[in-house]
Amino acid sequence: MVQLFLREEAKRKEDLREEDSERAKRMIWLLKELESVIWSLITRSEARLWIYNTISCITSLTPYQKREVFMSLLRTRSKKGNQTRILQWFSNFSSTGLRHKKGAKALSQFAFVHRNICWEELEWKGKHGQSPAVVATKPHYFLELDILRTVENFLENVPDFWTSREFADSLRDGDIFFVETKFFVDFFVGLMYEEDSRDVWEVINEFLMEESFSVLCQHLLITLEEQEFCAFLESLCKYLHRRMEPNDFGDSSCLLEFVLSKFSGCESIDQLLLLNAVIYRGRQLLKLLHDEESQEEQAKINDIVSHICSISSSTNSFVPILNECLKMKTTGGIKILGLQSWAFHYALSEKCQSPEAWESLFSNNGISFRKSDRFALLHGDELLEENDSEMDDRASTKRRSRKKKKSKKKRKRNSDDDNSYGHGLLDLDTSNSKPGLQARDGSWLLSTDGFSASWTNADLPEHLSKLCFSTWMKWAFAKWRNVA
Structure with missing residues (x-):
């Protein structure tokens, strides 16, 4: 049975036996082997996309900080242009003056209103x-306008x-x-750097402060090369050194911010990518493992995780x-903890069927649990009251009917999939002397979250x-804080 190490140990260093230390070193070696296999399973570009999405979930930055982080990502490009764009914008004349569009409409309107200063600049074919x-009486004549020569005249005169x-x-x-997006992007960047336009920088500042951090990440990070991404992380980390209490680590966003705050240079990028994969993309890794092309990697990981679980079950302490x-650099140590947690993720997915x-696992790891009824929750001695209102009865009946139909469809879809994990079904529990429906889909209320959610x-x-x-x-944060 997997030992999850959820209870803090108060062992002193002198109380640890040499055998404990050797087990810990063996565990670290196995976890590094696991890391190697995971890297053979995923591509670096895929790992980068995953961490971009994770970083985009950060919510603690102020508008000013967000602007400062992304300002460094802008790059200079040269200006380009051609006659095609002029024709695309200014040649949208129609046979009736009412349907002129875009630049053609602007040109015709201006020409009539200011004909005394510009009509002679119109060039006809x-x-x-x-x-x-x-x-004015025959607006289709505008179709005979020489657009390129006319626009050139307007530019000059x-x-x-x-x-x-x-x-x-x-x-x-x-x-x-949309005429040619790249041209306008290049032109805009030219105004930023070559002409150092104050108006352009004001527009950029306003945009970066008003746009969400998530959108900026999703659109800008994907354009970066690795060195630029490292520079972005270093810039971001300046604003993530906020005070955190240990309880914050239950929040995924806070946990990510703490990990990123420990980032120091490009040598840590691989560790960040790997840690993000095992903590925030654990299910995707499992899906990749179950592909037919990944049978070799799955066999290796299965063997490694089996040894890890064997070691964990033979010790009662996580201290070694x-x-x-704690002997490693902070990011490296966190990565090992992440690998250990994903090893348990894999083991539980494969072994707890x-x-x-599951209930044996809960009991052995000090997790209190209650069975969860998918139709109505029974809390301890609380039972469904027989004197509920007629309206509640009707609503309950409808909900049960819908859920039963959904359950039948789900069972039908999975009836031929003997290897599918996560869909085990429970019959009605007749061993319980108390009346009331029990969990049919294998779901529980756990003390891990105060019995607030039903886990399947x-x-x-x-x-x-x-x-x-x-x-x-x-635990690690408390020790790092004491050392600091």
Whole structure:
């Protein structure tokens, strides 16, 4: 049976036997072997995408801090351009003046309103030009306008057009950026660095402060090379050295911020990627392992985890392993704790296939539990009252009917999948002398969260492995704080 080490030990260093130390060193060696196999299972780019998504969940940064972190990611590009963009924007004339669009509409409106200063700048493809009066009655004549020569004339001789209300209105919906997005991005960056435009930097500052950190991460981090990502992490870490109490480690976001706050240079990037994979992407790793192409890796991990569980079951103390972690750099020690927790995640997913196995695990690890009824929760001696209102009865009947249908469909889908884990079913519990329905889908209320949620076979491995990691981190944090 897996020993989860959820109860803190008060052993002193002199109380630890040499045998305990050797077991701990053997465990560390096995966990490093596990790390090697996991790296053969995932790609580096995949691991980076995972950590980008995890970092995007950070919520503690102020708008100012967020802006400072992302300001360093902007890069300079050269300006480009061609005639195609001019034609795309300004040649949208129609045979009726009512349907001119985008730049064409702006050009025609400005030309009529300010015909005394710009009509002569219109270039026509025919043998002669057209007068305002003729074009007003026959707007399809605009289709004969030489767009490229006309725009060139306006650039040189009609500067008022480019700051006019007509031209501004054509740009207001932002469609112009879809003509060629890269050109406008490059042009904007040129204004930032080559001309150091104050107006542009004000727009950037406002955008970075108002946009969510999550969106900025998801759109900007993916463009970074590894050195740039390391620089981003170092910049981010400046704002994550906040005071944390051990209880915070039950919160995934706080835990991530603590881990990142210990980041120091590119040598730690592999450890961060691996730690993120085993803590926040544990289920994805299991799915990868169960692919047909990963049979070799699964066999190796199964063997390694079996040895890890064997060692854990032969000792009652986590102190030797924790001491070994404390000898490492902070990030390295945290990585070992993360690998240990994922090893338990894997073991529980593979070995706990029956209600009896789960309840034995709970009992052996000091976890109080109650069976959870999927239709109505029974708390201790509390029973369903027979004098409930008629309305409650009808509502309950409808809920039961829907859930029964859903349960039948679920059982039908999984009836041929003997190797599926996380979907074990329980019959009605006839051993309990108290009346009332008992759990049919293998779900429990646990003391780990104050009996507040119903945990099923599918969710328990991840829940307990994260509980282990956060518990061990509390102990490690207390020791690191004492050393500091």
